[in-house]
Amino acid sequence: MKNFSYLPLLFLLFSLTGFAQEATLEGIILDEYDVPVPGANLGYRGGGTQTNENGYYSIQIPANKEIQLEITYVGFKRIRVSIPELEAGTKKEFNFVLKTGVEQIGTVVITGNRNSRVEGVTTISPETVRKIPGANAGVENLLKTLPGVTSNNELSTQYAVRGGNYDENLVYVNDIQVYRPFLIRSGQQEGLSFVNTDMVRNVEFSAGGFQAKYGDKLSSVLDITYRRPVDFGASLNLSLLGGSVSVEDMSENGKLSGILGIRYRDNSLFVNAKETETNFRPRFADAQTYLTYQFNNKFELSFLGNVAINKYDYEPITRQTNFGTITDPKALLIYYEGQEKDQYETYFGALKATYKVSENYSAKFIASTYNTQEQEHFDILAQYRLGDVNTDIGGENLGEVEFSEGIGSQLTHARNDLDALIINLQHLGTLKKDDHQIDYGVKYTHEDIRDRVREYEIIDSAGFSIRPPLDGFQNNQPYEAYDAPIAPFNNIRAINKTQVNRFQAFAQWSYKTLIGDAEAWLNAGIRTQAWEVSGENIERKTHQVWSPRGQFAIKPDWDTDMIFRISGGWYHQPPFYRALRDSTGTVRPEVEAQQSIHVVLGNDYSFKLGGRPFKLVSEAYYKNLTNVNPYTLENVRIRYRARNNAVAYAYGLDLRLNGEFVPGTESWVSFGYLKTEENINDRGYISRPTDQRLKFAVLFQDYVPAIPDIKFYLNMVYNTGLPGGSPSYADPYEYQTRLRDYRRADAGFSYVLVDKNKEHPKGHWLHRFKELSIGFEIFNLFDNQNSITNTFVRDVYTKSLYAVPNYLSPRVFNVKLGMRF
Template sequence: MKTYIRSLTLLLLCITGSALAQNATIKGVILDENNVPIPAVNVTAGNGLGTQTNFDGYYILEVPSGQEITITFSHVSHKNAVITIPRLEPNEDFELNPVLKVDVEQIATVVVSANQRKRVQGLTTISPEAIRKIPGANAGVENLLKSLPGVVSNNELSTQYAVRGGNYDENLVYVNEIEVYRPFLIRSGQQEGLSFVNSDLTRSVDFSAGGFQAKYGDKLSSVLDIEYRRPVSFGATADLSLLGASVSVEGISKNERLRGIVGMRYRDNSLFVDAKQTETNFQPRFADVQTYLTYKFSNKFELGFLGNVAINQYDYEPLTRQTNFGTLADPIALLVFYEGQEKDRYNTYFGALKGTYAVSDTYTAKFIGSAYQTTEQEYFDILAQYRLGEVNTNIGDDNLGEVEFSEGIGSQLTHARNDLDALIFNAQHKGIFSLSDETTIEYGVKYTHEDIRDRVQEYEIIDSAGFSIRPPIIDFANNQPYEPFEAPIVPFTDIRAENDVQIDRFSGFVQWSKATTLGSNDLWLNAGVRSQNWTVSGDGIESVTQTVVSPRAQISLKPDWEMDMLFRLSGGFYHQPPFYRELRDSTGTVRPGVKAQQSIHIVLGNDYSFNLWDRPFTLNSEVYYKDLTNVNPYTLENVRIRYRARNNAVAYAYGLDMRLAGEFVPGTESWVSFGYLKTEENIDDRGYIFRPTDQRLKFAVLFQDYVKIIPDLKMYLNLVYQTGLPGGSPSYADPYDFQTRLPDYKRADLGVSYVLVHDKKQKDSGILKPFKELSIGAEIFNIFDVRNSITNTFVRDVYTKTQYSIPNFLSPRVFNVRLTAKF
């Protein structure tokens, strides 16, 4: 109870003010020639912003102030209306009520070309509607990210992803400019439950796989920038399936000053875990509540609040497991009998306040404050007794498939009592100077305090045929029978540590952006620099302070050609100062002197927009190179990362990413992705070996379709093929001795839905009348029932002394039903 009170207090104390960007508001009602409101009208601004009218024809759209804005109103049954609005004051409310006609296209003043801001920055924009519809074992934003080139994940139950050779800890995630975090201790994807990002609340999703600007934080690999919706009317959604449920409600006050949206989710992974090879008693309970509220005090000041409470409880009791592997000529099986259980808890509490103050027409100030707390426990005692042997392959035999001759017998006892309590405070100020329509200066300063209390108590005991296995210590010698063995019996691994660590960080950035011309060609320039100073201290820890500086730049050129081409070159120095997990080595000891990993990153990109079959398409291509120094090597097991906490390696990564996106089927969004990556590291100058995320080739397809004669019957397909990742190594083993790869990862998820109610198919009476949209569908995960593996378990044969790497398989084919509704 004290923890909950403490966490709620933190949410209330997390205060700061600030004013968001220099925005104005355009709103109104769109009518037809008979003065009847028109629903589902697309309202888009020339800078990529957009919305849609509700069933009363009402819309509201936030646009930048201080510049002319071109608004396009489009509807399938009416001609477009294109209207240019003069410059609006910051936070000004402007009412515009156009009338759409059936036969005459309307153009008021001059139509200006669309702003290229996101293309210039190299950001990939993902449709929130596609996020909500595309099937996946862990559906959401991350599910679609994994279909992009350069993004790697071979675990469908995890929301974590690696980008261009990096690991899961090297990705920035922002929601409404507020950095969000994930739990520390999670070991496997089936323990994760829910991503922080709630797709029901999402308005826009932008993603950069590298070469991002200085305004983004200090990570090596990628940026995911999420914006939550600002409601324009009352609405509600519900999504129900065998995997859980989600509900969201949104609304706006009468005076239109207060807007709010609340989302609640529940997740249950037992559908997948029960289908795996390990028979278990499994009781997962993953739930969260999230809200985003804004209040407009005046035309110059607005305050927003983002809050999240997540309760994740994972109870796991394995019973038996049989894994068949080997070849047809020499089949081998691992049969395991379990005793014991695992009980894990990952509870997180997050609150942030963000204010907006438009100081003048040319200057906007922002102040953001946030607090994050995670309390985690990882308790388990599991005894696994195994038999490794030959499998009966006699067809028709009653014992077909069973182990009939044991080559190895042993047991493994794993124990853990791990607790972690982390508290993170952030206070940040950002500012934007608009020197002109073409030139902008942005800056920011940030203070972060991290307070981590961590207890690690875990051990592993392994015996084979009754003999206890010692840890593979190089200088240990057993000279029996010539000399008596007097060393004590010790566990194979034994980690005991208690850490009380505080980290204080001061960071800041400044960047300059300019839009200009080079002859008749459009040119965009960006240059900036980041810096961070951090101090690690704590109980029994010698205080260490370090500083890094990261200059970055971008240049984009749009030639004056008939073809719509954009060329982009970006790069610079990217540093990742160590977070707590990167400071803790394999013994649990905190090493405060760990340096920031450094990457010199260069990205050359091209965007080519064209029409094919009279429909829009875009081909995005990027080549990149990373030169990494001060690398902190790590081992990867499922989604758990364990660092060596030593900057004793160098590395490199290079590759090619390509994506063709467009309307392969009219009115839908689909894409095909291809990625090539090579990344290697050199530890202690011993030569280059694969990095744990060395994913050489990737193909992905995201496809949407519908039946032409029954357009309400829709299909969604998500295909991924990836060559195998390195298979890892046993605990404490030398990674140079284990350079094998897992089998290729192949997965296809299919969703089929039928829309019962939508804007053109509403019911005037009956039980369907309350619904604005209602659909029912079925999903098949892993439709080809491919046996993908995530890690290897290493077991030794006591007769031949052979050590087998036994794959730990992921989920097989699984069926799901789904109901989605909007009110």
């Protein structure tokens, strides 16, 4: 197969780095009688200014860095405040009152971007992302505690939003779209998320009704911003699951800056705790960098690069799964031979040029390339016994299968290889005039996929080979001998060389105004995409879609701080390669874009309780989906039918209450209700694979009052069960059983030795640390047995199938060490 790896490596040759960015503070200084104070001094280490004759000031401060601001004037007590990190280019208004009697010392608290409230975007603190425990800690771990976001697999970073699947979510890092590997089947193979939490500056998430400036997906947008360093810093995190290190710095002339992160992940702690005894050798590692360089005050160039090499070697030995009831216990006992060797190598590089033409207009130019080289090779023979379990307490054979109801074997083979190259060229522009803002963009994408699928499955039951259930086949044995060649139960062989060219464009308008005494915000936009599918032995097909979208928010002039929102539009999801390939491995270029008319009604209510800030966000939504491409879901593997032969709907209600349940910490409680069904070929509505009806989640932070350096974190999720899937070739209308409810709690404890509130004098061995903590984590605190899929086993005597659950990880303990210099 053609190897494209040299192309993204060209991007890694760029050694461009960045510059010191600034943010702006402005406001008015008043005295105790609300009279402006002219000539008041404002200063911080590195800069300062004075108020004018009207008491107004405007001061530039370093972005992405906490500063100490001091305000003084003769005859008044000074003010000392800590200004938290502000993003580059942002402008914040702070008004201060000088007093004659009391010196004022404190911290300015920024609760979030106002635009996020009116746009219905959830903003998550990067500090919270780094602290909250989880089997796969990071941004996605926190997303799973939000209403409307579901996942029943703690080893996976993938998530479903409001009835969609894992392919329906957009992810951006600094305006650049990022991608995932194609061939991964299970969460334990995934390794690392693209997003490196050590580098994150800001996290924003929209679960639906998002603007036209975002791409063509049906469910959600995750928008990540990476930090731009302003001085030297380094961090190191170690645990039994792996480790990460990051280094950041800025040049002396203030024009160059960069951050580099390296991570390593080892899932054997979880796999070795599961019921399958294995020889398991995972090696998941990546290196990621974000660099910037500013040529002048108007032009800057940045580079985002990532190299990830994930190797997954798996050699199962034995497995025993107990299921059934107390009165009728069953067990599945399997002995394995063979192994699996998977490898995923991804290379990603992106250049972004930003040119500030004027105060009102800025333009961005982005070029990116993504290359993934994947192999999935395995030969595994599984010989099983299914039967009744010995329940004689005290007996030497307690728990063993003593009467076999099913005996058989299964041989699975795969030699799947994929090499994909994706190239993007994009231009974005923003024009501001008074209270109006116009955003537009154009984008070209070229996708070149070389894919070879060689996969088969042979099933034997009690010495008889199970043939595939072909249409029209009748089994008349033993009265009529079957003399045809024995066929595998499942056999896929295909070689595809596919190219897709996409052209995208959007334009949107935003406007802030007053309706009476109420503040209002409007957004309207439209985007379009045209794409062409071609390749060897593929008939060339061209498609085009248009997607109008809009948002409206209003804040009444009430004493109560409340915002009402309505948003939605006609969303489309043109098929990516995986959605073009059907279950036989054939690429079907005629597959059209899935469509969704999406409406979201939202309310944002901010209030104080016990003198502490809280916010309740409520959203009700409805989706009407057409041209639906049905799929099956097994662990994290999605297999499409590659036909637009279904319609579907989804509706629900999401509630989230967050605030300072404990003073000085942020916690939240989430509730979600969802119902989503599909109708395939007019046969009637059945549950979609992501039909997760109820969700409760709690994220809680606390500390010991007598010893505040001891912190406690709790991440708790309850989801009702998903549909359990169906055997190969089976009709999904006949398999509508559900998995058991998903219940999981992860707890973390840490002791803070050093932070910004607990510094040590020079000469002390802890003085060199900016932050230092040690921690202990308990994953699956209550040791719940959660299942992700079913294994269907045939009973040779009753001719029936048993759905044997595949359990996820049990209770696991972890220790970690975190430090920052």
